[in-house]
Each structure stands twice: as structure tokens, then as C-alpha cells.
Amino acid sequence: MALSVGSLVSAIGFSTTAARQVDADLAATAIDLVTIEPVAGGDVTGLAFPEDADARVAALESVVAAGRRIDVTGQFDISARVRGARVEADLALVGMTSGYLGASCPDEEETASWVLDTDESVVYLGRDAARALGVPLSANPAGYSVVINGARYSVAGFACTGSDALANLVALPYALAVDVAGGDADAQMLVRTSVGAGAHVAQVVRVAIRPDAPGRLHSSQVIDPASVRMGVSTQLGRLAGWIGGLLLALTVLLIANAMTVSVLARTTEIGVRRAIGAGRGFVAGLFLAEGAVIGMLGGATGTAVATFAIVGVSLVNQWTPVLAVEWMIAGPALGAVVGLLSTIYPAFRAMGIQPALAVRSD
Secondary structure, three states: OHHHHHHHHHHHHHHHHHHHHHHHHHHHHOOOEEEEEEOOOOOOOOOOOOOOHHHHHHOOOOEEEEEEEEEOOOOOOEEEEEOOEEEEOOOEEEEEOHHHHHHHOOOOOOOOHHHHHOOOOEEEEEHHHHHHHOOOOOOOOOOOEEEEOOEEEEEEEEEOOOOOOOOOEEEEEHHHHHHHHOOOOOOEEEEEEOOOOHHHHHHHHHHHHOOOOHHHEEEEEOOOHHHHHHHHHHHHHHHHHHHHHHHHHHHHHHHHHHHHHHHHHOHHHHHHHHHOOOOHHHHHHHHHHHHHHHHHHHHHHHHHHHHHHHHHHHHHOOOOOOOOHHHHHHHHHHHHHHHHHHOHHHHHHHHOOOHHHHHOOO
16 A cells, blocks of 8 residues: 555656646746847848847856847758769758857857858758758768859858757858848847846847847847757656656565565475475576566566557547657566566575475475
8 A cells, every 4th residue: 555655646746846847947948048130120221230249149147159040041052962963952041150059059069160150151051951961960071062052162060960959951151141131131149048037138138239229129038949849858758767667666566575475375385395405596596587587478568558558548639659669679678677676585585495394384
């Protein structure tokens, strides 16, 4: 009863704690990103963002990174040459500064991203864009290039390879993109702040960028979908891991209890085996083998039941079932290990039974 009630209360506690953490993570993603854009229909003379806009914002307290981006996809033809063959792909073409990479992917260090702040003919490729163009992801992409409307751009690096934030983009230096677009009316600045500082930064960032005309810019807080997905997935994975560990611990105790009862019930049998020459190691090995076999069969059965349960629940709720093949394969092996561990104490107890006393026990 203690184990059952304890497991129930623990599972509910884990779920509540994980839900609270997911809620906190969602709130955090909404208050550490700020976007700044030119006001639509405003004064179109000159540039909305000064050349040193990134540096002005980065100098603000609580700002982690800041950078600009402008989409110039249009009808551009993007291709690459890999081993002499031309590879084409329908990809988004944007101009961005190095600070935008830092704001989008704060956990990744782009060592050569400074080239995006120049007017050199270079590009950064997102993870999926590189694969579409046949450019292998590597630490040194020297020798690879991308052709944009007939002009060759050397691949300087890869953007945010560990996330989906910029996966399908081809990024060229911001200054070149602004020249192509004829201005920065469609540009956007992304600012990443320390957690909790988004609202404060959103209030002062326009003045920091354009103290002469802050009304030309509009700032707003945003939610980063990639961060939300990663955070929710991580917290739910931890929840499943803790509940699974708790259930495994409960299983070990239950099997150990059952095998201990089995040792008591088979005391006479153990005594007879010892009397006819079976050693302590043989008796212990017998129970360990039984535990491993029982665990393996239980693991295989449990894996099958879990598979049908996942598919059934998914169909009832109109979800897409996702089955972890590696866990389905590892289920019987995991069961055997758990069964073996559970039988260690009963096996040692069986080893200690004296043959003479065991035979006389009935």
C-alpha cells in the first residue's frame, strides 16, 4: 500500500512540477526577446537603422545580443556547384549582421560571423539549406560556394546548426542585402536580453537606436518558437524519465519480494540440492538465472503492451503515434537487467540456507 500510494503521489507531483516548469519556460521565452521594426508608412527618407545600431543596442544593460535582418528573397536564383554538378534549391535569401546570429542562437559560437558585417561576397547557410544545396556541414567549408543570380559567394560558415531557428536560410552580409532592397524599410532587429529584462529593454531600445527620431521604430516582445519547442520537449522528457525510474525502482522491490517468498517456499528443494552436492554458487546462479529470464519475458511483454497502448491512445485522441524503436528493442534487455538486480538479495539468502536445517524444515 505504501509503495502504491507513494508511486501515485510521486507521479502526480512530478507532473505538477514539470507543468509548472514548462509554464515558467514559456513565460521566459516571452520576456527575453524583443523585435524592432521601422514603422509602416512612416518617413521613408534615409535608413531607419543607423549603421551602428547593433552596437548601440548591445551597449544597453541586460542585452545579451542584438542584430538586424532583412529578407530579400524575391525571385533570386540560388544554386551551388558540388563536384562539378549544379544543385538548385528554393530557399529564403536574407541579409543579416553577426549580431542576429548571436541573438537567434545564443548557445552557439560562430567564430567567423564577423564577415556578415562586411560587404564581402560570402554567405552563411542554415542546416537544411546546406543539405539542399549539397554542401556538407563541416568546421571548415573552404572551397564551397553558392551562386546567387550569377554571382559567386563563398560559404563562410553555417548558421544555428543545433536548432531550427535559421535552418532554411541563405544569409549574406546585411549591407549587401540593403543595397539590393534599396533601403531597410523591411528590416528587423532582434534583441535577446537576460531573462526578465525584455519589457525594460523594449521601452528604451528605440531611443537608443534613434535618439533623433524614436517614432520611426516600433518595438515588441516576441516568443521564440524554437526555444519553446526545445524547452517543452526537454521538460517532458525529464518528466518521463523520472516517472520511468520510479516505476523501475518499484518493480525491483516487487520482484525482490516475490523471489524472497520463492526462496522461503523452496527451502526444502534448496536443502535437497545442497545435500546431493550443489554448491552455493549453483544455488545462487539458479535464482539469478530465473530472475533474468522472468525479467526478459516481462520486458518483452511490457514492450508489446506499451506499443499497443501508445497506438491505441493515439488513435483515440487523433494523435500521430511516435514509437521509439531503440526502446522497443532494448525493452527485453532492460527487463533482464532489472530482473537480475532484483534477484541478488534472494540469491544470497538462498546461498546461506544450511542443507540439514532445510531438509528438516517440513
